[in-house]
Amino acid sequence: MTRILIVDDSLTMRLYISTIAKQVRIDSDIILCASAEEAIPYIDEAFDYYSLDYTLPGMSGIELANKILHRHTIAKIVMVTGNKQEAVRSRCDAIKIAMIVKPDIEEPLITFFSEEKLT
Amino acid sequence: MISELQSDYIKELFNVGMGAAASELSELINDEVFMSVPSFQLINWQQLTNTLGYQPNEAVTMVYVSMDGQLKGRGILIYPTTASLELAHRLSEDFSPLDDLTELEEEALSEISGIIINNIISTICKQLNVNAHTSLPICERGRWDSIAEKAIDIDTSHKIMFIGMYFSIKHKDLKGELLFLQDGETINELLTHTTNALKKMGVE
Numbered sequence: 001m002t003r004i005l006i007v008d009d010s011l012t013m014r015l016y017i018s019t020i021a022k023q024v025r026i027d028s029d030i031i032l033c034a035s036a037e038e039a040i041p042y043i044d045e046a047f048d049y050y051s052l053d054y055t056l057p058g059m060s061g062i063e064l065a066n067k068i069l070h071r072h073t074i075a076k077i078v079m080v081t082g083n084k085q086e087a088v089r090s091r092c093d094a095i096k097i098a099m100i101v102k103p104d105i106e107e108p109l110i111t112f113f114s115e116e117k118l119t
Numbered sequence: 120m121i122s123e124l125q126s127d128y129i130k131e132l133f134n135v136g137m138g139a140a141a142s143e144l145s146e147l148i149n150d151e152v153f154m155s156v157p158s159f160q161l162i163n164w165q166q167l168t169n170t171l172g173y174q175p176n177e178a179v180t181m182v183y184v185s186m187d188g189q190l191k192g193r194g195i196l197i198y199p200t201t202a203s204l205e206l207a208h209r210l211s212e213d214f215s216p217l218d219d220l221t222e223l224e225e226e227a228l229s230e231i232s233g234i235i236i237n238n239i240i241s242t243i244c245k246q247l248n249v250n251a252h253t254s255l256p257i258c259e260r261g262r263w264d265s266i267a268e269k270a271i272d273i274d275t276s277h278k279i280m281f282i283g284m285y286f287s288i289k290h291k292d293l294k295g296e297l298l299f300l301q302d303g304e305t306i307n308e309l310l311t312h313t314t315n316a317l318k319k320m321g322v323e
Contacts, residue, residue: 009156010127010128010130010131010134011123011124011127012124012127012128012131012317012320012322013131015322016320016321016322019320019321019322055134055138055154055155055156056156057156081138082134082135082136082137082138082139083138083141083142083154084138084139084142085141085142085145085151085152086142086145086146087145087151102131102135102138103132103135103242103245103246
């Protein structure tokens with residue numbers, strides 16, 4: 001069973017990313033969260049893939065990514081964002097996580113979810 | 120009636136369009152642009168004026184872009200005047216006291232607003248597969264009661280798409296309110312295209 005955590009404040013995006021994930025990982029357990037705060041209760045659990053939005057109400061996606069990496073040092077995280085500023089890209093590079101720019105996310109996400117699982 | 124998914128997806132399109140605009144603006148000013156999650160409401164003119172909360176004699180600056188084609192209407196950015204002056208000064212690199220909106224500053228403010236509105240229109244058109252032609256941005260400054268109706272220029276009995284968004288540049292909080300005004304026919308067409316796009320994404 002593949003475990004995936006998706007965090008995005010947009011309901012449409014949560015469902016869309018979940019649909020893309022299921023194309024690749026048919027038998028997967030997917031948790032959807034509308035904010036970083038909603039994801040915090042899951043932070044000690046291990047997921048095979050994390051898809052995080054950058055701009056979120058409250059805690060940002062990069063802060064959440066840092067918290068996840070603090071507990072799971074080699075977690076597979078992708079930042080799925082419409083904010084493609086250099087500063088945002090640099091923050092993702094600094095903690096060695098991938099970044100996919102909305103709205104053209106389907107193909108790069110298929111590639112991401114096709115990557116070998118860590119476990 | 121607009122469904123939860125339709126309004127959520129339209130809001131997301133504005134978010135993505137604003138993201139593209141922020142990227143373009145950050146290159147222009149060589150600094151990071153911070154943006155908030157936008158809010159979305161489909162409301163009438165009376166509800167809009169209540170939501171915005173401007174006093175009739177309050178000084179505001181408005182920049183608007185008209186659109187035609189399948190996406191008809193107007194995109195408008197409203198700035199409280201002090202904030203717009205600071206923003207314009209940043210863009211025009213003019214460090215004179217913040218007391219007046221010069222022609223150069225008006226031009227700078229029109230440019231930034233044009234970037235924001237055009238990036239959003241372009242994102243909506245691409246994702247919903249519709250077309251729109253846009254005018255050059257026009258900047259108006261004055262009392263809220265004297266310029267609001269001029270800038271808005273549609274039948275105020277129509278529904279208005281109100282996108283509340285905030286952005287800041289280099290730790291200076293600059294608040295801008297973004298309005299997209301469409302007539303009922305255009306809103307219905309937009310919703311039809313939104314439903315089609317959601318179906319294509321497998322989200323229904």
